[in-house]
Amino acid sequence: MTDMSYLDGNMLDAPLRELFAVDLSGAMGRCENCGVVGPVGGLRVYSHAPGLVGRCPTCSQVMLRFVRSPAWARLDLRGTTFLQVPMPLDQPHPGPM
Amino acid sequence: MGIVSPGFQGRPRSSEPALPPGQYLTQDFPVLSAGPTPKVPLDSWEFVITTETGAEYRWSWSELMSLPQETPKVDIHCVTRWSKLGTTWQGVSLDTLLDGIDTDAAYVLAHSYGGYSTNLPLDDLRGGRAWVAHTFEGGDLPAEHGGPARLLVPHLYFWKSAKWVRGLRLMSTDQQGFWETAGYHDYGDPWREQRYQGD
Ligand SMILES: [Zn+2]
Numbered sequence A: 001m002t003d004m005s006y007l008d009g010n011m012l013d014a015p016l017r018e019l020f021a022v023d024l025s026g027a028m029g030r031c032e033n034c035g036v037v038g039p040v041g042g043l044r045v046y047s048h049a050p051g052l053v054g055r056c057p058t059c060s061q062v063m064l065r066f067v068r069s070p071a072w073a074r075l076d077l078r079g080t081t082f083l084q085v086p087m088p089l090d091q092p093h094p095g096p097m
Numbered sequence B: 001m002g003i004v005s006p007g008f009q010g011r012p013r014s015s016e017p018a019l020p021p022g023q024y025l026t027q028d029f030p031v032l033s034a035g036p037t038p039k040v041p042l043d044s045w046e047f048v049i050t051t052e053t054g055a056e057y058r059w060s061w062s063e064l065m066s067l068p069q070e071t072p073k074v075d076i077h078c079v080t081r082w083s084k085l086g087t088t089w090q091g092v093s094l095d096t097l098l099d100g101i102d103t104d105a106a107y108v109l110a111h112s113y114g115g116y117s118t119n120l121p122l123d124d125l126r127g128g129r130a131w132v133a134h135t136f137e138g139g140d141l142p143a144e145h146g147g148p149a150r151l152l153v154p155h156l157y158f159w160k161s162a163k164w165v166r167g168l169r170l171m172s173t174d175q176q177g178f179w180e181t182a183g184y185h186d187y188g189d190p191w192r193e194q195r196y197q198g199d
Helices: A009-021 B061-065 B094-098
Strands: A028-031 A037-039 A044-046 A052-055 A062-068 A073-076 A080-084 B046-050 B056-060 B073-077 B082-093 B107-112 B117-121 B131-136 B150-152 B165-171
Touching: A028 A062, B046 B094, B056 B061, B061 B131, B082 B094, B094 B131
Parallel strands: B046 B165
Antiparallel strands: A028 A037, A028 A080, A044 A052, A052 A062, A062 A073, B046 B056, B073 B082, B082 B131, B107 B117, B107 B165, B131 B150
């Protein structure tokens, strides 16, 4: 019997495209260090740096790092327990269809 | 390129290009920072080297100042593509600080006040190529540039020269630091343009 306990990583493509088509400033994130939940738009972003560094406005710990190379983009979320994005089921999905 | 004045001293390699690939020359000193500037009072400042067996070697500010001082004049290269030539610093060589420390470690994680970190091979901190620097162009190193003291490892991209350095962890295996975990290169040789993982 085929092991159905996991799916191929390719299945992430569509959900992630949907996730990043939304306005992340409307997303909420939980700081792993202090536990506070707040909008991504409320992070303190340090941009005079080799990448973008988003810090918790309450405890200033790093919640997000974003590095853009010529070949790839990396979003590192260690420091963030969760990201929650507004995504009502009864509304059409945002972004190009 | 080719903007180096003919009277410029201290760069004997005149046949080599003045700048690593992809870099531009700047005269000012851009401030790069991944977070708030930590305020570190000198009377509580310390520098700690921790070996792979857990042994700790500590220096207070006055102990650092009482060690032999060097005044390296070096070029610095930031991964955000600016380079600054002929900068003069003062500090204590890592050869001096590592002298007498018993270790078989091959790697170092430099860590800083404020939480920053970066990884380097231990060998790159030896041989007169790395310092704990506290003076820039004759004055106290400004806090926005890493004062009271920063690591200075000018033969690697400048993110390896950890600002507000607090200590070194000597390790048998490589452990990535702040920008390396976010995709930057583990070694970071500007002349080989090792900006990102995989370069
Ligand atoms: Zn927090």
